[in-house]
Amino acid sequence: xxxxxxxxxxxxxxxxxxxxxxxxxxxxxxxxxxxxxxxxxxxxxxxxxxxxxxxxxxxxxxxxxxxxxxxxxxxxxxxxxxxxxxxxxxxxxxxxxxxxxxxxxxxxxxxx
Amino acid sequence: xxxxxxxxxxxxxxxxxxxxxxxxxxxxxxxxxxxxxxxxxxxxxxxxxxxxxxxxxxxxxxxxxxxxxxxxxxxxxxxxxxxxxxxxxxxxxxxxxxxxxxxxxxxxxxx
Numbered sequence: 654x655x656x657x658x659x660x661x662x663x664x665x666x667x668x669x670x671x672x673x674x675x676x677x678x679x680x681x682x683x684x685x686x687x688x689x690x691x692x693x694x695x696x697x698x699x700x701x702x703x704x705x706x707x708x709x710x711x712x713x714x715x716x717x718x719x720x721x722x723x724x725x726x727x728x729x730x731x732x733x734x735x736x737x738x739x740x741x742x743x744x745x746x747x748x749x750x751x752x753x754x755x756x757x758x759x760x761x762x763x764x765x
Numbered sequence: 766x767x768x769x770x771x772x773x774x775x776x777x778x779x780x781x782x783x784x785x786x787x788x789x790x791x792x793x794x795x796x797x798x799x800x801x802x803x804x805x806x807x808x809x810x811x812x813x814x815x816x817x818x819x820x821x822x823x824x825x826x827x828x829x830x831x832x833x834x835x836x837x838x839x840x841x842x843x844x845x846x847x848x849x850x851x852x853x854x855x856x857x858x859x860x861x862x863x864x865x866x867x868x869x870x871x872x873x874x875x876x
Contacts, residue, residue, distance in 0.1 A: 685862050696867035697867045742807070751821075757805070
């Protein structure tokens with residue numbers, strides 16, 4: 654069974670701090686890795702879709718990197734703000750299918 | 766406005782009473798999927814569809830049925846709901862394995 658692991662499970666940071674979290678996934682038969690942001694009482698919203706080893710993508714203060722050979726992706730938030738408080742999910746479509754495996758997420762709380 | 770809609774948003778029902786949760790998207794996406802979210806378990810895929818009349822099981826398909834007769838619609842059917850199907854359900858759609866767009870969610874309680 655394929656597994657996607659995220660760490661840490663939860664994180665509290667002060668406003669203005671920079672932070673990062675990890676998503677680990679099976680490195681064999683890699684196809685793509687998705688990052689989503691999920692605020693309480695809302696739906697998950699897409700951040701990035703990453704496909705190439707060494708990819709780095711950026712959206713405002715949030716960026717992500719991808720290492721397909723060792724099977725991990727990092728999500729970075731620079732200068733965290735209270736509105737960044739959310740659960741950050743990564744997801745991995747199984748190679749050859751459209752079946753998705755989601756991690757359990759990293760719950761970020763930014764304290765003002 | 767590009768969107769995925771789900772109905773109903775909230776539902777309380779009783780064991781054994783058949784129900785359908787509808788999902789519709791207006792983005793002409795081929796791929797549609799259903800997930801359930803339970804505390805501590807994250808999103809788990811129930812069923813997905815790669816196109817009209819093409820569906821396949823996700824990780825937790827037991828107790829659910831789906832159909833994809835039209836590109837825009839992907840209803841989730843619970844023929845005989847049980848309390849362990851109490852959960853928050855999300856429908857999503859995408860172009861292939863590109864980013865998925867999620868519906869607003871349906872909170873189902875089965876008594």
